[in-house]
Amino acid sequence: MTTDDDIVVRLEKVSRVYRHGGIEVHALDQVDLEIRRGEFAALVGPSGSGKTTLLNIIGGLDRPTSGRVWIGDVELTGLSAAKLADVRLRRIGFVFQEYNLIPVLSALENVEYVMLLQGVPQDERQRRALALLRDLGLEGMEHRRPAELSGGQQQRVAVARAIVSEPLIVLPDEPTANLDSAAGGALLDLMRTLNERKGITFVFSTHDPMVMQRARRIIRMRDGRIVAQETP
Ligand code: ADP
Numbered sequence: 699m700t701t702d703d704d705i706v707v708r709l710e711k712v713s714r715v716y717r718h719g720g721i722e723v724h725a726l727d728q729v730d731l732e733i734r735r736g737e738f739a740a741l742v743g744p745s746g747s748g749k750t751t752l753l754n755i756i757g758g759l760d761r762p763t764s765g766r767v768w769i770g771d772v773e774l775t776g777l778s779a780a781k782l783a784d785v786r787l788r789r790i791g792f793v794f795q796e797y798n799l800i801p802v803l804s805a806l807e808n809v810e811y812v813m814l815l816q817g818v819p820q821d822e823r824q825r826r827a828l829a830l831l832r833d834l835g836l837e838g839m840e841h842r843r844p845a846e847l848s849g850g851q852q853q854r855v856a857v858a859r860a861i862v863s864e865p866l867i868v869l870p871d872e873p874t875a876n877l878d879s880a881a882g883g884a885l886l887d888l889m890r891t892l893n894e895r896k897g898i899t900f901v902f903s904t905h906d907p908m909v910m911q912r913a914r915r916i917i918r919m920r921d922g923r924i925v926a927q928e929t930p
Protein backbone atom coordinates (compact mmCIF):
# COMPACT_ATOMS: atom_id res chain seq x y z
CA MET A 699 0.00 0.00 0.00
CA THR A 700 1.54 3.30 -1.06
CA THR A 701 0.69 6.32 1.01
CA ASP A 702 2.79 8.95 -0.73
CA ASP A 703 0.62 10.79 -3.29
CA ASP A 704 3.68 11.75 -5.30
CA ILE A 705 4.62 8.20 -6.19
CA VAL A 706 2.98 7.25 -9.48
CA VAL A 707 4.70 3.90 -9.97
CA ARG A 708 6.04 1.47 -7.44
CA LEU A 709 7.61 -1.91 -8.12
CA GLU A 710 8.57 -4.27 -5.33
CA LYS A 711 10.89 -7.20 -6.11
CA VAL A 712 9.47 -7.64 -9.59
CA SER A 713 10.73 -10.61 -11.59
CA ARG A 714 9.62 -11.83 -15.00
CA VAL A 715 10.77 -15.22 -16.13
CA TYR A 716 10.15 -16.53 -19.66
CA ARG A 717 10.29 -20.28 -20.12
CA HIS A 718 11.16 -21.86 -23.45
CA GLY A 719 11.21 -25.64 -23.24
CA GLY A 720 13.68 -26.28 -20.45
CA ILE A 721 15.35 -22.85 -20.63
CA GLU A 722 14.49 -19.97 -18.31
CA VAL A 723 15.18 -16.35 -19.26
CA HIS A 724 15.15 -13.89 -16.37
CA ALA A 725 13.98 -10.82 -18.26
CA LEU A 726 13.58 -8.97 -14.94
CA ASP A 727 15.24 -10.03 -11.74
CA GLN A 728 13.97 -8.64 -8.41
CA VAL A 729 13.52 -5.05 -9.60
CA ASP A 730 12.61 -2.37 -7.05
CA LEU A 731 11.66 1.02 -8.50
CA GLU A 732 9.73 4.16 -7.61
CA ILE A 733 8.74 6.87 -10.08
CA ARG A 734 7.49 10.17 -8.70
CA ARG A 735 5.05 12.58 -10.27
CA GLY A 736 6.75 14.88 -12.79
CA GLU A 737 9.79 12.70 -13.46
CA PHE A 738 11.47 12.53 -16.89
CA ALA A 739 13.37 9.28 -16.66
CA ALA A 740 15.24 7.15 -19.20
CA LEU A 741 15.71 3.39 -19.03
CA VAL A 742 18.97 2.61 -20.74
CA GLY A 743 20.85 -0.61 -21.33
CA PRO A 744 21.87 -3.02 -24.06
CA SER A 745 19.37 -4.92 -26.17
CA GLY A 746 17.87 -7.73 -24.09
CA SER A 747 18.51 -6.01 -20.74
CA GLY A 748 14.79 -5.91 -19.88
CA LYS A 749 13.70 -2.37 -20.80
CA THR A 750 10.64 -3.36 -22.80
CA THR A 751 9.63 -5.98 -20.24
CA LEU A 752 9.86 -3.37 -17.49
CA LEU A 753 7.77 -0.79 -19.41
CA ASN A 754 5.18 -3.46 -20.27
CA ILE A 755 4.87 -4.46 -16.63
CA ILE A 756 4.60 -0.85 -15.43
CA GLY A 757 1.88 -0.27 -18.03
CA GLY A 758 -0.05 -3.45 -17.29
CA LEU A 759 0.59 -4.99 -20.73
CA ASP A 760 2.44 -7.86 -19.04
CA ARG A 761 2.39 -9.34 -15.55
CA PRO A 762 5.31 -10.16 -13.28
CA THR A 763 6.13 -13.78 -12.44
CA SER A 764 6.63 -12.55 -8.87
CA GLY A 765 6.66 -9.24 -7.01
CA ARG A 766 4.13 -6.41 -6.77
CA VAL A 767 3.27 -3.37 -8.93
CA TRP A 768 1.29 -0.23 -8.11
CA ILE A 769 0.10 2.55 -10.44
CA GLY A 770 -0.88 5.43 -8.20
CA ASP A 771 -2.87 3.82 -5.42
CA VAL A 772 -4.00 0.84 -7.51
CA GLU A 773 -2.17 -2.44 -7.12
CA LEU A 774 -2.01 -4.17 -10.50
CA THR A 775 -0.92 -7.52 -9.16
CA GLY A 776 -3.92 -9.83 -9.14
CA LEU A 777 -6.29 -7.55 -11.09
CA SER A 778 -8.54 -9.31 -13.61
CA ALA A 779 -7.73 -8.82 -17.30
CA ALA A 780 -10.73 -6.48 -17.65
CA LYS A 781 -9.70 -4.30 -14.68
CA LEU A 782 -6.14 -4.18 -15.96
CA ALA A 783 -7.39 -3.05 -19.38
CA ASP A 784 -9.35 -0.29 -17.67
CA VAL A 785 -6.26 0.89 -15.75
CA ARG A 786 -4.33 0.97 -19.03
CA LEU A 787 -7.03 2.99 -20.74
CA ARG A 788 -7.42 5.56 -17.97
CA ARG A 789 -4.00 5.87 -16.40
CA ILE A 790 -1.30 4.91 -18.90
CA GLY A 791 -0.10 6.46 -22.15
CA PHE A 792 1.93 4.22 -24.44
CA VAL A 793 4.23 5.30 -27.30
CA PHE A 794 5.88 2.58 -29.39
CA GLN A 795 8.93 2.44 -31.63
CA GLU A 796 6.73 1.65 -34.65
CA TYR A 797 4.25 4.50 -33.87
CA ASN A 798 1.32 2.00 -34.02
CA LEU A 799 -1.19 4.51 -35.34
CA ILE A 800 -4.36 3.13 -36.91
CA PRO A 801 -3.62 3.42 -40.66
CA VAL A 802 -7.20 4.02 -41.85
CA LEU A 803 -7.81 6.87 -39.38
CA SER A 804 -6.65 10.48 -39.74
CA ALA A 805 -4.29 12.07 -37.23
CA LEU A 806 -7.29 13.69 -35.57
CA GLU A 807 -9.26 10.42 -35.41
CA ASN A 808 -6.25 8.57 -34.01
CA VAL A 809 -6.04 11.07 -31.14
CA GLU A 810 -9.80 11.04 -30.60
CA TYR A 811 -9.98 7.25 -30.53
CA VAL A 812 -8.78 6.82 -26.93
CA MET A 813 -11.36 9.35 -25.76
CA LEU A 814 -14.02 7.52 -27.77
CA LEU A 815 -13.22 4.35 -25.80
CA GLN A 816 -13.44 6.39 -22.60
CA GLY A 817 -16.88 7.70 -23.50
CA VAL A 818 -15.89 11.36 -23.87
CA PRO A 819 -18.61 13.23 -25.86
CA GLN A 820 -17.83 13.94 -29.53
CA ASP A 821 -17.53 17.74 -29.39
CA GLU A 822 -15.18 17.59 -26.41
CA ARG A 823 -13.13 14.84 -28.09
CA GLN A 824 -12.66 16.95 -31.17
CA ARG A 825 -11.89 20.14 -29.26
CA ARG A 826 -9.23 18.47 -27.10
CA ALA A 827 -7.63 16.56 -29.98
CA LEU A 828 -7.45 19.65 -32.23
CA ALA A 829 -5.95 21.80 -29.47
CA LEU A 830 -3.32 19.21 -28.67
CA LEU A 831 -2.35 18.58 -32.30
CA ARG A 832 -1.92 22.33 -32.71
CA ASP A 833 0.20 22.44 -29.54
CA LEU A 834 2.40 19.70 -30.91
CA GLY A 835 3.05 21.52 -34.19
CA LEU A 836 0.66 19.48 -36.35
CA GLU A 837 -1.75 22.21 -37.36
CA GLY A 838 -2.90 21.64 -40.96
CA MET A 839 -2.18 17.90 -40.76
CA GLU A 840 -5.21 16.88 -38.74
CA HIS A 841 -6.91 15.11 -41.63
CA ARG A 842 -3.91 13.28 -42.98
CA ARG A 843 -3.56 9.55 -42.52
CA PRO A 844 -0.35 8.15 -41.00
CA ALA A 845 1.07 7.18 -44.43
CA GLU A 846 0.84 10.85 -45.46
CA LEU A 847 2.97 12.00 -42.51
CA SER A 848 6.73 11.78 -41.91
CA GLY A 849 8.03 9.47 -39.17
CA GLY A 850 8.59 12.41 -36.83
CA GLN A 851 5.05 13.69 -37.45
CA GLN A 852 3.56 10.22 -36.89
CA GLN A 853 5.40 9.92 -33.60
CA ARG A 854 4.10 13.35 -32.54
CA VAL A 855 0.57 12.11 -33.27
CA ALA A 856 1.36 9.05 -31.15
CA VAL A 857 2.53 11.33 -28.31
CA ALA A 858 -0.68 13.37 -28.65
CA ARG A 859 -2.72 10.18 -28.46
CA ALA A 860 -0.80 9.06 -25.38
CA ILE A 861 -1.28 12.28 -23.42
CA VAL A 862 -4.72 13.47 -24.54
CA SER A 863 -6.56 11.78 -21.70
CA GLU A 864 -4.09 13.03 -19.09
CA PRO A 865 -2.67 9.70 -17.93
CA LEU A 866 -0.69 9.35 -14.70
CA ILE A 867 2.34 8.29 -16.69
CA VAL A 868 3.51 8.03 -20.32
CA LEU A 869 5.73 5.10 -21.35
CA PRO A 870 7.53 5.55 -24.69
CA ASP A 871 9.52 2.43 -25.67
CA GLU A 872 12.46 3.43 -27.92
CA PRO A 873 10.37 6.28 -29.36
CA THR A 874 13.18 7.63 -31.52
CA ALA A 875 14.54 4.33 -32.85
CA ASN A 876 12.98 4.80 -36.30
CA LEU A 877 13.72 8.54 -36.57
CA ASP A 878 16.79 10.32 -37.92
CA SER A 879 18.76 12.25 -35.33
CA ALA A 880 17.12 15.62 -36.07
CA ALA A 881 13.59 14.22 -35.80
CA GLY A 882 14.56 12.15 -32.75
CA GLY A 883 16.03 15.18 -31.00
CA ALA A 884 12.95 17.23 -31.81
CA LEU A 885 10.67 14.52 -30.43
CA LEU A 886 12.62 14.39 -27.17
CA ASP A 887 12.55 18.17 -26.89
CA LEU A 888 8.79 18.03 -27.35
CA MET A 889 8.40 15.36 -24.66
CA ARG A 890 10.59 17.34 -22.30
CA THR A 891 8.56 20.52 -22.93
CA LEU A 892 5.36 18.61 -22.13
CA ASN A 893 7.02 17.37 -18.97
CA GLU A 894 8.09 20.86 -17.90
CA ARG A 895 4.98 22.81 -18.94
CA LYS A 896 2.25 20.28 -18.13
CA GLY A 897 4.00 18.22 -15.47
CA ILE A 898 3.46 14.99 -17.44
CA THR A 899 5.47 12.09 -16.04
CA PHE A 900 7.55 10.17 -18.59
CA VAL A 901 9.56 6.96 -18.34
CA PHE A 902 11.05 6.06 -21.71
CA SER A 903 13.58 3.52 -22.95
CA THR A 904 16.42 4.29 -25.31
CA HIS A 905 19.89 3.25 -26.26
CA ASP A 906 20.63 6.49 -28.10
CA PRO A 907 23.15 8.59 -26.13
CA MET A 908 21.71 11.82 -27.56
CA VAL A 909 18.29 10.91 -26.24
CA MET A 910 19.68 9.88 -22.85
CA GLN A 911 21.31 13.28 -22.42
CA ARG A 912 17.90 14.91 -22.32
CA ALA A 913 16.70 12.78 -19.39
CA ARG A 914 16.66 14.08 -15.84
CA ARG A 915 17.10 10.61 -14.38
CA ILE A 916 18.93 7.71 -15.99
CA ILE A 917 18.13 4.19 -14.87
CA ARG A 918 20.75 1.77 -16.17
CA MET A 919 19.74 -1.85 -16.75
CA ARG A 920 21.70 -5.00 -17.44
CA ASP A 921 20.53 -8.60 -17.45
CA GLY A 922 17.14 -7.73 -15.99
CA ARG A 923 18.49 -5.67 -13.11
CA ILE A 924 18.86 -1.98 -12.33
CA VAL A 925 22.62 -1.61 -12.01
CA ALA A 926 23.07 2.16 -11.64
CA GLN A 927 21.15 5.41 -11.55
CA GLU A 928 22.21 8.97 -12.32
CA THR A 929 20.63 12.40 -12.31
CA PRO A 930 22.53 14.39 -14.99
P1 ADP B 1 15.16 -4.81 -24.13
O1 ADP B 1 13.87 -4.10 -24.35
O2 ADP B 1 16.07 -4.14 -23.14
O3 ADP B 1 15.86 -5.13 -25.40
P2 ADP B 1 13.47 -7.07 -23.44
O4 ADP B 1 12.67 -6.68 -22.25
O5 ADP B 1 12.79 -7.06 -24.74
O6 ADP B 1 14.83 -6.23 -23.46
O7 ADP B 1 14.02 -8.56 -23.21
C1 ADP B 1 14.62 -9.01 -22.02
C2 ADP B 1 14.92 -10.51 -22.14
O8 ADP B 1 13.70 -11.24 -22.15
C3 ADP B 1 15.66 -10.89 -23.41
O9 ADP B 1 16.55 -11.94 -23.10
C4 ADP B 1 14.55 -11.37 -24.31
O10 ADP B 1 15.04 -12.31 -25.25
C5 ADP B 1 13.59 -12.01 -23.33
N1 ADP B 1 12.19 -11.91 -23.78
C6 ADP B 1 11.49 -10.76 -23.97
N2 ADP B 1 10.23 -11.01 -24.38
C7 ADP B 1 10.14 -12.35 -24.47
C8 ADP B 1 9.08 -13.26 -24.83
N3 ADP B 1 7.87 -12.81 -25.19
N4 ADP B 1 9.35 -14.59 -24.81
C9 ADP B 1 10.56 -15.03 -24.43
N5 ADP B 1 11.59 -14.26 -24.06
C10 ADP B 1 11.39 -12.94 -24.08
Ligand code: MG
Nearest residue numbers: 749750751871
Ligand atom coordinates in the same frame (compact mmCIF):
# COMPACT_ATOMS: atom_id res chain seq x y z
MG1 MG C 1 13.06 -3.26 -26.04
